[in-house]
Amino acid sequence: MRYAPAIARLLEELERLPGVGPKSAQRIAYYLLRTDEESAARLSDAITDVKQTIRFCSRCFNFAEDELCHICADSERDVSMICVVEEPRDVVAIERTGEFRGLYHVLEGAISPIDGIGPEQLRVRELIDRVGAGGIEEVVVATNPNVEGETTALYIARLVQPLGVKVTRIASGLPVGGDLEYADEVTLGRALEARREM
Amino acid sequence: MRYAPAIARLLEELERLPGVGPKSAQRIAYYLLRTDEESAARLSDAITDVKQTIRFCSRCFNFAEDELCHICADSERDVSMICVVEEPRDVVAIERTGEFRGLYHVLEGAISPIDGIGPEQLRVRELIDRVGAGGIEEVVVATNPNVEGETTALYIARLVQPLGVKVTRIASGLPVGGDLEYADEVTLGRALEARREM
Numbered sequence: 008m009r010y011a012p013a014i015a016r017l018l019e020e021l022e023r024l025p026g027v028g029p030k031s032a033q034r035i036a037y038y039l040l041r042t043d044e045e046s047a048a049r050l051s052d053a054i055t056d057v058k059q060t061i062r063f064c065s066r067c068f069n070f071a072e073d074e075l076c077h078i079c080a081d082s083e084r085d086v087s088m089i090c091v092v093e094e095p096r097d098v099v100a101i102e103r104t105g106e107f108r109g110l111y112h113v114l115e116g117a118i119s120p121i122d123g124i125g126p127e128q129l130r131v132r133e134l135i136d137r138v139g140a141g142g143i144e145e146v147v148v149a150t151n152p153n154v155e156g157e158t159t160a161l162y163i164a165r166l167v168q169p170l171g172v173k174v175t176r177i178a179s180g181l182p183v184g185g186d187l188e189y190a191d192e193v194t195l196g197r198a199l200e201a202r203r204e205m
Numbered sequence: 206m207r208y209a210p211a212i213a214r215l216l217e218e219l220e221r222l223p224g225v226g227p228k229s230a231q232r233i234a235y236y237l238l239r240t241d242e243e244s245a246a247r248l249s250d251a252i253t254d255v256k257q258t259i260r261f262c263s264r265c266f267n268f269a270e271d272e273l274c275h276i277c278a279d280s281e282r283d284v285s286m287i288c289v290v291e292e293p294r295d296v297v298a299i300e301r302t303g304e305f306r307g308l309y310h311v312l313e314g315a316i317s318p319i320d321g322i323g324p325e326q327l328r329v330r331e332l333i334d335r336v337g338a339g340g341i342e343e344v345v346v347a348t349n350p351n352v353e354g355e356t357t358a359l360y361i362a363r364l365v366q367p368l369g370v371k372v373t374r375i376a377s378g379l380p381v382g383g384d385l386e387y388a389d390e391v392t393l394g395r396a397l398e399a400r401r402e403m
Binding site: 010011012013014016017019020021023024025026027031033034035036037038039040044046047048049050051052053054055056057058059060061070071072077094095096099 | 210229245248269275
């Protein structure tokens with residue numbers, strides 16, 4: 008026996024977490040063993056609590072504490088625009104810019120045939136229903152600028168455009184503060200292609 | 206409000222863990238939110254459980270489920286040898302080699318004046334008491350081969366040698382399977398210095 012059963016069990020549970028390998032699981036476990044009872048209880052309670060209080064918004068599938076998330080429930084938002092994202096974390100990222108005042112739609116992933124994820128595994132049907140219900144003027148597709156995200160964006164555009172709604176895609180280009188010299192050629196190519204008159 | 210309070214609280218608790226920054230806390234929190242109730246409960250329970258069942262061995266300060274850890278309680282171990290390590294994880298590392306059949310002594314750190322850690326913050330007094338009680342033939346100092354570990358090793362050697370007990374230090378040298386070309390000069394120097402006749 009190398010580890011006491013309680014430690015072995017904690018290590019096993021920690022290693023299930025994304026980005027936590029055996030080494031970091033050990034560091035975290037040792038930290039928890041050394042820390043005071045109260046700090047460990049706070050983490051354990053926070054985990055239990057988040058599972059009890061957080062659910063998915065019935066409209067946009069963002070995390071929510073009630074039937075609707077705080078964005079869908081906010082009467083100040085522009086209900087004529089929907090920004091489509093892959094994950095709730097993307098909602099947080101876009102909210103942080105302060106540039107978007109519309110509503111969101113969380114797909115819960117992106118189309119990825121390799122991983123067996125097709126449109127039916129995502130919240131695409133629900134998006135089309137929302138757009139079909141009327142009142143939407145623009146759908147901003149903000150899926151990630153990678154293969155899966157672009158595939159998903161094209162798929163959504165093909166479904167939404169026939170409904171007479173404008174579909175836009177977030178711009179790809181050089182990161183602000185970035186350096187031309189260090190940009191990869193695909194990004195630089197996109198930046199050139201999407202050049203705007205000054 | 207960017208995060209629901211329950212999510213914000215979980216993120217805050219996760220970010221306290223060693224090696225977990227804001228990005229990984231977010232990944233872990235989202236994983237926990239997406240996973241089934243049961244998996245989240247298993248992690249939360251494992252944390253509570255480990256704090257309730259694990260304490261420190263009253264003899265060697267390794268983690269223990271009882272008064273003594275499983276190594277100190279094992280009658281098959283060679284009680285005439287004590288291997289001194291900094292942390293319980295070092296016990297696990299040495300046990301994994303299968304090369305040591307004696308007992309351990311966990312210092313709970315290393316001497317580091319910069320961090321304000323002196324011998325009185327460590328379990329040095331308790332080590333001297335164990336050696337002073339007799340029956341010990343050799344103390345193997347397996348603190349880390351860095352500045353703090355070497356300082357600690359020298360300090361311990363100076364206290365234990367006058368008690369008439371042999372003090373040894375684990376060898377420094379090239380890692381097995383390593384490449385001379387890529388070894389740093391200090392390690393290579395040590396490896397040369399500690400060369401043995403074949």
